Amino acid sequence: MIKQAIIPLAGLGTRMLPLTSVIPKELMPINGKPNLEYILEECLSAGVKEFIFIISKKKMGIKKYFFNDKFYKKVIKKNKDQRIIDEYNKIKKYQKKIRFVYQNKPKGTGDAILKCKKLIKNKYFLLLLPDDLIIKKNCSSEMIKLHKKIKGSVIATKKVEKKNISRWGILSIKNKKKNYFQIKDVVEKPKIKNAPSNYAIIGRYILPSDIFSEIKKLKPGQGGEIHITDAIKNLIHKNYKFYGNIFKGKYLDCGTLDGYINSGAEITKGIK
Numbered sequence: 001m002i003k004q005a006i007i008p009l010a011g012l013g014t015r016m017l018p019l020t021s022v023i024p025k026e027l028m029p030i031n032g033k034p035n036l037e038y039i040l041e042e043c044l045s046a047g048v049k050e051f052i053f054i055i056s057k058k059k060m061g062i063k064k065y066f067f068n069d070k071f072y073k074k075v076i077k078k079n080k081d082q083r084i085i086d087e088y089n090k091i092k093k094y095q096k097k098i099r100f101v102y103q104n105k106p107k108g109t110g111d112a113i114l115k116c117k118k119l120i121k122n123k124y125f126l127l128l129l130p131d132d133l134i135i136k137k138n139c140s141s142e143m144i145k146l147h148k149k150i151k152g153s154v155i156a157t158k159k160v161e162k163k164n165i166s167r168w169g170i171l172s173i174k175n176k177k178k179n180y181f182q183i184k185d186v187v188e189k190p191k192i193k194n195a196p197s198n199y200a201i202i203g204r205y206i207l208p209s210d211i212f213s214e215i216k217k218l219k220p221g222q223g224g225e226i227h228i229t230d231a232i233k234n235l236i237h238k239n240y241k242f243y244g245n246i247f248k249g250k251y252l253d254c255g256t257l258d259g260y261i262n263s264g265a266e267i268t269k270g271i272k
């Protein structure tokens with residue numbers, strides 16, 4: 001059962017400056033709703049019951065967004081606007097499901113995830129990187145379905161253009177079926193000539209709790225950071241089963257300013 005989702009939110013968002021000097025990138029609105037809420041909605045409809053948010057002292061705005069009761073109560077008392085009451089009720093539903101952990105130094109996704117070790121209760125959990133939005137089809141639901149079928153870990157993947165390969169974690173594949181394959185190996189942001197395929201990791205993972213002990217053993221990799229990709233690689237080499245789920249939905253990259261602008265346009269287009 002996949003009941004818990006880890007969402008790393010401690011990143012500085014430098015690719016989105018100057019906006020991120022005052023707004024956490026995950027709260028930037030896309031068609032009137034923070035990026036992060038799209039991720040939460042995807043998780044809820046996939047059956048997730050608890051969210052673990054990894055934030056930092058610099059990202060306290062995220063905590064405030066979900067835990068600003070005093071403010072809402074005051075506004076609602078004065079002004080019984082149904083829209084505001086509905087919004088507050090929605091936020092209160094999220095409150096019950098959110099736990100916070102802190103990563104105050106940006107030492108990579110692996111390091112961030114390790115901070116959640118004590119909170120993870122089951123053998124598998126979901127990890128979502130909020131820069132990556134997947135719309136039109138629920139990617140987490142598809143992955144959970146595949147996880148039940150193959151009884152192993154799952155990573156969301158899609159084919160990317162060769163020229164952009166060095167921006168992604170890239171999968172080496174075997175036993176390819178129509179919508180999934182087994183992962184033979186993985187390499188973080190390879191040079192084009194070293195890439196084993198053009199199937200890239202997109203920010204959704206179903207990972208085993210054994211990954212925590214693997215992360216602990218890691219030395220800093222690319223860019224001096226602890227990468228989740230390296231822990232996954234080591235588990236695969238120990239014969240843990242990992243599968244790539246070639247997801248059906250549309251991928252939107254919200255981690256850069258151009259991508260963010262395009263995501264807004266795509267989502268608005270889909271709604272109209």
Ligand code: G1P
Nearest residue numbers: 129132168169200201202203229
């Ligand atoms: C991270 C992962 C990378 C993956 C990407 C998906 O990179 O390390 O393997 O392909 O997310 O968005 P980042 O975007 O943090 O550089």
